[in-house]
Amino acid sequence: MKFTRRTFLKTSGIATAGLAVAATSTDKFLLWAEEAGLIQPTYVPTFCEICFWKCGAIAKVLNGRVVKLDGNPVHGNSRGKLCARGNGGIGLLYDKDRLKTPLINIGKRGEGKYRKATWDEALGLVAEKMKAIKQQHGPESMALFTHGTPTDHFLPLLSAYGTQNIGMPSFAQCRGPRDVGYELTFGEGPGSPERVDMVNSRVIVLIGSHLGENMHNSQVQDFVEGVSRGAKLIVVDPRYSIAAAKAQQWLPIRPATDLALLLAWINIIISEEMYDWPYLERYSEGFMTLMHSVSHCTPEWAEKETDIPAAQIVETARMIGMNAPAVTIHPGRHATWYGDDVQRSRALAILTALLGSWGRSGGMFLATKASLPKAESKPFPEPGKEPLNTGGYPFAGAEGVTQAIRTATISGSPYPIKGWFVCGTNLMKALPNQKETIEAISKLDLLVVVDVMPMDTAMMADVILPECTYLERHDALAIGKGKSLSVSLRQPVVKPLYESQPGWWIAKELAKRLDLGEYFPWNTYEDKIKAQCSTAGISYDDLKKLGCLTIPDTAAPYITYDNQPTFKTATGKIELYSAELKEKGFDPVPVYVRHPLPPEGFFRLTYGRSAVHTFSRTTNNPALYELYSENEVWINVKKAQALGLKNGDYAVLTNQDGVKSTRVKVKATQRIREDMVYLVHGWDSTPKELTRSSRKGADDQGLITRYAVDPIAGSTGMRVNFVKLQKEA
Amino acid sequence: MPKYAMVIDQRRCVACMACVIACKNENEVPPEQYRTRVLEMVEGEFPLLRMELRSELCNHCDNPPCVYNCPTGASYKRTADGIVLLRKNRCVGCKACVAACPYDARYINHEKGFADKCTFCDHRLKEGKEPACVATCIGKSRIFGDLDDPKSPVRIALRSADSTVLLEGAGTRPRVYYIKKFSKPE
Numbered sequence: 001m002k003f004t005r006r007t008f009l010k011t012s013g014i015a016t017a018g019l020a021v022a023a024t025s026t027d028k029f030l031l032w033a034e035e036a037g038l039i040q041p042t043y044v045p046t047f048c049e050i051c052f053w054k055c056g057a058i059a060k061v062l063n064g065r066v067v068k069l070d071g072n073p074v075h076g077n078s079r080g081k082l083c084a085r086g087n088g089g090i091g092l093l094y095d096k097d098r099l100k101t102p103l104i105n106i107g108k109r110g111e112g113k114y115r116k117a118t119w120d121e122a123l124g125l126v127a128e129k130m131k132a133i134k135q136q137h138g139p140e141s142m143a144l145f146t147h148g149t150p151t152d153h154f155l156p157l158l159s160a161y162g163t164q165n166i167g168m169p170s171f172a173q174c175r176g177p178r179d180v181g182y183e184l185t186f187g188e189g190p191g192s193p194e195r196v197d198m199v200n201s202r203v204i205v206l207i208g209s210h211l212g213e214n215m216h217n218s219q220v221q222d223f224v225e226g227v228s229r230g231a232k233l234i235v236v237d238p239r240y241s242i243a244a245a246k247a248q249q250w251l252p253i254r255p256a257t258d259l260a261l262l263l264a265w266i267n268i269i270i271s272e273e274m275y276d277w278p279y280l281e282r283y284s285e286g287f288m289t290l291m292h293s294v295s296h297c298t299p300e301w302a303e304k305e306t307d308i309p310a311a312q313i314v315e316t317a318r319m320i321g322m323n324a325p326a327v328t329i330h331p332g333r334h335a336t337w338y339g340d341d342v343q344r345s346r347a348l349a350i351l352t353a354l355l356g357s358w359g360r361s362g363g364m365f366l367a368t369k370a371s372l373p374k375a376e377s378k379p380f381p382e383p384g385k386e387p388l389n390t391g392g393y394p395f396a397g398a399e400g401v402t403q404a405i406r407t408a409t410i411s412g413s414p415y416p417i418k419g420w421f422v423c424g425t426n427l428m429k430a431l432p433n434q435k436e437t438i439e440a441i442s443k444l445d446l447l448v449v450v451d452v453m454p455m456d457t458a459m460m461a462d463v464i465l466p467e468c469t470y471l472e473r474h475d476a477l478a479i480g481k482g483k484s485l486s487v488s489l490r491q492p493v494v495k496p497l498y499e500s501q502p503g504w505w506i507a508k509e510l511a512k513r514l515d516l517g518e519y520f521p522w523n524t525y526e527d528k529i530k531a532q533c534s535t536a537g538i539s540y541d542d543l544k545k546l547g548c549l550t551i552p553d554t555a556a557p558y559i560t561y562d563n564q565p566t567f568k569t570a571t572g573k574i575e576l577y578s579a580e581l582k583e584k585g586f587d588p589v590p591v592y593v594r595h596p597l598p599p600e601g602f603f604r605l606t607y608g609r610s611a612v613h614t615f616s617r618t619t620n621n622p623a624l625y626e627l628y629s630e631n632e633v634w635i636n637v638k639k640a641q642a643l644g645l646k647n648g649d650y651a652v653l654t655n656q657d658g659v660k661s662t663r664v665k666v667k668a669t670q671r672i673r674e675d676m677v678y679l680v681h682g683w684d685s686t687p688k689e690l691t692r693s694s695r696k697g698a699d700d701q702g703l704i705t706r707y708a709v710d711p712i713a714g715s716t717g718m719r720v721n722f723v724k725l726q727k728e729a
Numbered sequence: 730m731p732k733y734a735m736v737i738d739q740r741r742c743v744a745c746m747a748c749v750i751a752c753k754n755e756n757e758v759p760p761e762q763y764r765t766r767v768l769e770m771v772e773g774e775f776p777l778l779r780m781e782l783r784s785e786l787c788n789h790c791d792n793p794p795c796v797y798n799c800p801t802g803a804s805y806k807r808t809a810d811g812i813v814l815l816r817k818n819r820c821v822g823c824k825a826c827v828a829a830c831p832y833d834a835r836y837i838n839h840e841k842g843f844a845d846k847c848t849f850c851d852h853r854l855k856e857g858k859e860p861a862c863v864a865t866c867i868g869k870s871r872i873f874g875d876l877d878d879p880k881s882p883v884r885i886a887l888r889s890a891d892s893t894v895l896l897e898g899a900g901t902r903p904r905v906y907y908i909k910k911f912s913k914p915e
């Protein structure tokens with residue numbers, strides 16, 4: 001975002017009153033009335049859904065309108081603070097472009113011709129088609145793609161219906177390989193929020209994590225706190241990110257060579273004996289094999305691969321080693337980069353183990369062992385056919401491999417997939433190679449999308465079911481497993497606008513029409529939550545009033561005499577060497593494999609986040625759109641000059657397969673290496689119904705036609721595409 | 730009587746823009762206008778770079794040019810706490826203050842016509858709350874309090890590190906202090 005000085009001289013003279021939408025004028029009147037003491041505001045706690053961090057928020061409501069959102073001080077993920085996106089949640093609530101009524105497609109699929117329908121008609125149509133699919137092909141031929149809180153409603157629905165073909169892009173397109181890498185090493189993932197104890201760290205290492213631009217509220221708070229308490233910061237990033245600008249050591253690594261750096265670090269830590277031997281002896285397996293397998297990974301070898309001077313590799317390794325165990329090796333989050341991502345995550349985990357940082361102050365803290373009793377529910381039917389959502393990948397998680405479902409939908413094998421139920425995710429922007437997604441969709445008998453906004457995938461659906469925003473609905477209790485166990489409530493702040501309905505209502509109504517009503521045995525979701533609270537011995541009234549309850553005496557973050565860690569691996573120990581991987585035919589200790597580099601004239605396409613947007617879903621939010629209304633292609637100044645491009649020009653990107661982007665603004669900057677370009681993810685929304693962000697910026701996913709599948713977890717490495725830039729003609 | 734001031738600890742800023750949106754929501758700032766902003770400035774050549782992230786807002790100067798240049802007496806500095814405010818009903822929208830302010834802190838509110846600006850969230854202070862930008866600041870980079878109170882967060886912050894003000898030479902005597910211009914250790 002750019003604020004140019006003296007812009008007021010240009011704008012202030014122009015009559016711009018027309019810009020103010022009707023909603024804002026009402027807000028102004030209300031604020032005036034409040035100021036005059038005519039009405040009193042009410043405050044309702046809930047939690048945010050602008051991203052997946054689930055920050056506690058308190059909504060200020062004046063006369064039935066939300067006028068302000070603040071962080072909830074008792075909520076561990078927000079601690080009284082909201083990021084720009086959380087603050088901008090009102091923009092979503094009052095976005096005039098929201099989906100308002102159920103819509104039924106009347107043109108060809110993808111043409112975007114819809115007619116309004118009643119809920120009864122739309123739900124009836126969905127149920128009828130789902131029943132037909134079940135009858136003709138079996139329930140396994142319906143697949144569910146989901147993300148975030150809608151999962152709590154639609155996963156039970158589709159499970160009751162009889163399918164286990166579930167795909168969550170959060171696995172195969174995001175943190176899947178990371179979780180698998182940590183599970184193979186420690187027996188569990190690093191958690192979400194990641195259990196990084198950065199507040200107490202002496203050294204923080206970020207590898208490809210751009211915290212600050214990646215606005216994970218409490219984690220950024222901890223990051224800043226740790227750094228200002230004096231933690232040394234090492235940032236490995238080919239781009240000079242906001243985090244890199246705070247670092248003592250910025251390592252602008254050649255993209256795709258991170259594993260070489262990690263193995264060199266591991267080698268130095270071992271050869272200079274900076275590892276925590278008593279810890280390793282007690283908790284780990286396979287040290288000797290590890291030592292031998294990394295012995296050739298010298299700093300000089302790594303320098304050739306990574307483009308980082310050997311001396312700097314040694315210096316940073318010592319900085320890490322000498323400060324152990326109070327070192328956070330950040331596990332990262334979006335880890336689907338190059339197709340060997342489980343092994344890279346393994347290297348991160350192994351490094352953490354060598355330093356003795358797992359379960360130690362300043363490293364990775366241990367999750368609370370407490371949990372809430374699970375509510376009993378009717379068991380779901382056993383599927384008749386083997387689910388195909390693992391794609392045959394040996395370590396694919398329960399969240400499923402999205403693109404395996406897509407592939408099966410296209411091929412019809414091992415059995416046909418005839419219906420997609422999509423909620424909480426915009427598949428067109430989430431999955432690589434959009435051609436395949438479009439082809440798969442063309443094979444379907446039914447595509448249903450539940451969404452708040454008319455996003456790309458929604459506008460391809462046969463039936464669109466408009467969900468109300470998070471400020472208008474109940475959702476499942478959020479159980480937080482950080483240092484302590486916590487429970488948060490999402491409750492409606494205002495009544496649903498238009499004809500939109502909460503996800504739970506949509507699921508329940510559909511269940512009725514599918515003769516599955518007995519799986520939803522409550523009247524309202526609030527009833528369900530109340531029952532859950534009473535089972536767990538939590539006061540619903542307190543929860544309603546405070547928004548979040550932290551269960552006392554549930555924290556045991558560090559290893560002590562009577563708080564010993566348990567590792568749910570095959571050996572019950574930290575596995576530096578993984579026999580399980582060996583058995584399945586993979587490297588038991590990570591081995592560096594060189595990846596193709598961009599050919600002459602091409603740049604590697606990388607992508608990331610903006611602090612004011614969550615993927616594509618916020619691009620049309622008026623408040624956030626105002627701050628960042630199109631993405632830019634970052635390119636090194638020298639390269640830009642050579643191509644005759646300067647800041648503010650528009651360019652078109654063409655990838656190695658000849659796929660072109662829409663026009664995108666050029667950001668010629670010193671802040672990036674010469675062999676790559678960078679885009680903020682999620683732009684160039686196609687639906688014209690998104691009146692602000694439609695066709696703004698360039699879509700990174702459109703250019704990601706190739707992807708490198710990780711053979712261990714089935715996740716899709718998406719930083720393997722190369723692009724050329726051309727000035728817009 | 731309090732002497733309100735703000736400290737911006739630039740080392741703690743990540744340019745997340747939470748302050749900008751919180752301010753706009755709190756103070757009904759019209760679209761495309763801002764009472765506060767975050768500037769991102771980079772110096773150097775790859776890979777030897779440094780970056781400054783700087784939040785800017787009204788400096789609530791002790792020697793405020795906007796007040797001196799206001800022909801109608803609409804702009805004033807409140808004696809009780811030193812906040813620079815505006816009597817909206819006296820403002821004629823002549824832009825004298827906008828031109829006089831060296832910090833670009835003022836704008837003509839294009840919905841209401843008067844010369845709008847940061848008030849340190851005067852209305853929230855009355856309720857015992859911090860300004861909206863401070864309350865939501867993810868990095869705790871924005872610090873607010875009473876300069877006369879040795880225990881206030883601003884005094885603690887100013888004691889702990891060296892600070893500067895913007896355009897010191899302009900003689901405006903700002904009440905917004907900046908800790909450490911550049912993010913890298915000097």
